[in-house]
Amino acid sequence: MSVTHLPNAHYSDLIASDNNHLIGGDIDWLNSLRKKASEEFTGVGFPSPREEEWRYTNISPIEKSQFALSKQAGSVNSAFLSSVLIEGCHHLVFVDGFYQAELSSIDGLPEGVVVSPISNSLNDYESLVKSLLDSVVETPALGFINFNTALFTDGAVISIEENTTVEQPIQVAFVSSKEGALSISNCRNVILAKASSKATVIETYNSVDDSCYLTNVITEVVVEPNANLTHNRLQAESLKAYHIGGVYSRLEKNAIFNQNNYTFGAVISRAEIHAELGEASDCCLDGLYIAEGHQLIDNHTRLNHLHPHSISNETYKGIMNDRSRGVFQGRIIVAQDAQKTDAKMNNRNLLLSDHAEADTKPQLEIYADDVKCAHGVTVGQLDDAAIFYLRTRGADEQMAKNMLTFAFANEMVERISFNPLRIKVLEQLVKRFPQPGMKLEWL
Amino acid sequence: MLKIENLHVSVEGKEILNGINLEIGAGEVHAIMGPNGSGKSTLSYILAGREGYDITEGRVLFNGKDLLDMSVEERAWAGVFLAFQYPVEVPGVSNIYFLKAALNGIRKHEGLSELDAMDFITRVKGKMKDLDMDEKFLYRAVNEGFSGGEKKRNEILQMSVLEPSLCLLDETDSGLDIDALQIVAEGVNRLRDPNRSFVLITHYQRLLDYIKPDYVHVLAHGKVVKSGGPELALELEKHGYAWVEEKLAS
Numbered sequence: 001m002s003v004t005h006l007p008n009a010h011y012s013d014l015i016a017s018d019n020n021h022l023i024g025g026d027i028d029w030l031n032s033l034r035k036k037a038s039e040e041f042t043g044v045g046f047p048s049p050r051e052e053e054w055r056y057t058n059i060s061p062i063e064k065s066q067f068a069l070s071k072q073a074g075s076v077n078s079a080f081l082s083s084v085l086i087e088g089c090h091h092l093v094f095v096d097g098f099y100q101a102e103l104s105s106i107d108g109l110p111e112g113v114v115v116s117p118i119s120n121s122l123n124d125y126e127s128l129v130k131s132l133l134d135s136v137v138e139t140p141a142l143g144f145i146n147f148n149t150a151l152f153t154d155g156a157v158i159s160i161e162e163n164t165t166v167e168q169p170i171q172v173a174f175v176s177s178k179e180g181a182l183s184i185s186n187c188r189n190v191i192l193a194k195a196s197s198k199a200t201v202i203e204t205y206n207s208v209d210d211s212c213y214l215t216n217v218i219t220e221v222v223v224e225p226n227a228n229l230t231h232n233r234l235q236a237e238s239l240k241a242y243h244i245g246g247v248y249s250r251l252e253k254n255a256i257f258n259q260n261n262y263t264f265g266a267v268i269s270r271a272e273i274h275a276e277l278g279e280a281s282d283c284c285l286d287g288l289y290i291a292e293g294h295q296l297i298d299n300h301t302r303l304n305h306l307h308p309h310s311i312s313n314e315t316y317k318g319i320m321n322d323r324s325r326g327v328f329q330g331r332i333i334v335a336q337d338a339q340k341t342d343a344k345m346n347n348r349n350l351l352l353s354d355h356a357e358a359d360t361k362p363q364l365e366i367y368a369d370d371v372k373c374a375h376g377v378t379v380g381q382l383d384d385a386a387i388f389y390l391r392t393r394g395a396d397e398q399m400a401k402n403m404l405t406f407a408f409a410n411e412m413v414e415r416i417s418f419n420p421l422r423i424k425v426l427e428q429l430v431k432r433f434p435q436p437g438m439k440l441e442w443l
Numbered sequence: 444m445l446k447i448e449n450l451h452v453s454v455e456g457k458e459i460l461n462g463i464n465l466e467i468g469a470g471e472v473h474a475i476m477g478p479n480g481s482g483k484s485t486l487s488y489i490l491a492g493r494e495g496y497d498i499t500e501g502r503v504l505f506n507g508k509d510l511l512d513m514s515v516e517e518r519a520w521a522g523v524f525l526a527f528q529y530p531v532e533v534p535g536v537s538n539i540y541f542l543k544a545a546l547n548g549i550r551k552h553e554g555l556s557e558l559d560a561m562d563f564i565t566r567v568k569g570k571m572k573d574l575d576m577d578e579k580f581l582y583r584a585v586n587e588g589f590s591g592g593e594k595k596r597n598e599i600l601q602m603s604v605l606e607p608s609l610c611l612l613d614e615t616d617s618g619l620d621i622d623a624l625q626i627v628a629e630g631v632n633r634l635r636d637p638n639r640s641f642v643l644i645t646h647y648q649r650l651l652d653y654i655k656p657d658y659v660h661v662l663a664h665g666k667v668v669k670s671g672g673p674e675l676a677l678e679l680e681k682h683g684y685a686w687v688e689e690k691l692a693s
């Protein structure tokens with residue numbers, strides 16, 4: 001194995017130590033999966049900024065931080081928890097990477113539907129977990145994926161039975177406690193939407209305080225023929241935390257997958273949102289990111305059209321203030337067989353300060369000849385003519401700017417059909433909003 | 444109400460307004476006519492407070508206060524309103540929130556409390572009815588995708604809701620069909636009041652058939668070259684601007 005980046009001794013040591021807090025230590029296939037990942041990590045380590053995929057996102061602060069492994073859940077008070085939980089959902093709650101049964105509530109699930117932590121699933125649903133785990137992830141974030149595979153402590157297992165609709169969305173809430181400071185939590189989620197099923201999953205990431213920690217999470221998703229899955233992630237970590245996340249999905253024939261990615265938190269946030277599109281499948285990726293201070297929000301999306309007649313529609317919007325940076329890479333691959341692919345990608349960035357930055361990079365790799373692919377990216381500032389117009393009507397300058405900035409973000413928020421989630425995203429928008437004096441009722 | 448004295452304005456060294464003098468009393472209606480490029484819109488922008496111009500000489504008093512010293516929004520709060528020749532599209536901001544934010548912003552500075560939601564909607568819907576506007580425009584983004592005439596009508600709706608004391612209308616009649624022109628003119632006439640003044644910038648006598656001006660001014664090369672009563676507009680219609688230039692030359 002070639003060593004391009006010196007593996008970090010601290011993290012290699014963590015992997016090599018006696019990690020008997022991990023689940024499934026008595027399961028052979030899982031042990032060998034973890035072992036293989038450990039070895040790969042020890043050889044290569046975390047990605048270096050010399051790698052093209054990590055060019056804009058230097059994760060050396062994570063390496064320097066020398067985080068410990070989170071080995072148990074800290075405490076989270078009920079007032080905080082209720083601010084995180086979204087009404088009208090089933091709730092699966094993880095604190096510092098560990099499932100909290102007493103904080104979770106799942107009832108009234110239709111027959112055959114599984115919503116459970118991996119820690120409780122290795123007996124009853126071992127073959128389900130085995131079939132999904134490590135079945136969809138690819139390699140660009142290799143170091144973090146290996147680290148996760150070697151050390152994940154828990155995560156959600158969700159399986160939607162064939163021909164079944166789960167009416168209430170399933171919220172998987174990841175919370176970082178005070179005790180979780182200076183540690184890494186590694187969670188791993190697997191989601192299977194069986195043929196002709198329908199469900200909505202919402203992953204949320206929150207911290208009780210402004211501590212520094214690392215969330216390293218992976219979600220693997222399989223959407224079987226004719227199934228319809230909506231997957232949301234609302235990342236509102238502490239502004240001192242690091243968040244490395246990935247959603248890796250495989251869409252089978254006629255599957256519908258909507259992935260909505262709302263990013264507000266973490267000083268460095270990186271998300272990989274990948275989808276492999278099967279025949280006549282339909283994938284919609286929505287993203288909204290708002291950065292302030294020195295935040296860096298990096299979203300790497302990848303749509304891999306492998307078979308004919310699939311559709312993808314991607315819209316990412318970012319707002320950057322202060323000295324923050326937004327990075328967007330949107331890659332669309334259309335394989336030779338994937339004739340009649342229809343792919344649209346759009347990334348729009350609003351810079352609110354002269355020191356803010358947006359790096360946007362659409363990448364199209366098209367090997368089929370009968371396809372429709374459209375992409376557009378913009379990086380702009382607020383429209384002076386519109387600001388002037390609003391001010392002539394009595395809005396002060398700040399209000400005028402706020403209204404326009406809100407309007408920019410709200411286009412994405414309006415598309416959220418599940419109202420309790422829409423309100424949660426709005427709350428984050430208001431809270432993380434770079435300018436004071438903004439009013440919710442404008443939206 | 445408004446007193447413009449020897450106003451000189453230039454952009455990048457090019458003089459656009461060339462010593463304008465104009466006095467507008469409370470309750471009066473003044474029409475400003477003049478060839479394309481003579482500086483009519485520039486004058487209206489200067490009064491509304493748009494940036495990007497060098498005001499090299501002169502002053503403007505609004506109710507005795509230095510208007511040019513006020514920010515754009517302060518002018519709006521004080522009662523200045525410009526109906527734009529080219530209204531701006533504001534994507535994502537719905538007309539109704541826009542109107543509400545504007546009205547409450549102005550009320551706040553008049554020391555009035557915010558209008559409650561019901562009173563507000565009743566007031567706006569009443570004005571829309573007067574202007575023969577469909578209520579669905581309330582929920583559309585400000586001016587976005589509006590036709591030329593719809594935009595102009597929307598300007599007058601804003602003016603009716605905000606009830607300013609100095610109304611500057613920059614070619615509100617251009618782009619309106621014959622019926623719409625009448626509706627808009629009626630909307631303006633409804634607002635006429637001894638304490639409210641109007642400046643109508645227009646190219647056409649027809650608007651002045653509906654809204655009777657007290658004075659008509661001709662602007663050319665950034666200067667008021669002729670002022671008179673309503674009959675001046677009729678003469679202009681007959682003889683064109685060349686006639687003014689000739690008279691000036693002789």
Ligand SMILES: Nc1ncnc2c1ncn2[C@@H]1O[C@H](COP(=O)(O)OP(=O)(O)OP(=O)(O)O)[C@@H](O)[C@H]1O
Pocket residue numbers: 454459477478479480481482483484485486495528
């Ligand atoms: N920002 C600017 N930069 C350069 N020139 C300008 C600028 N604004 C106005 N001008 C020029 O100033 C002159 C007056 O323009 P203005 O728009 O005021 O004319 P107008 O009388 O309103 O014309 P119209 O009847 O066509 O609306 C024009 O020659 C125009 O090109």
Ligand SMILES: [Mg+2]
Pocket residue numbers: 483484485528613614
């Ligand atoms: Mg003009």
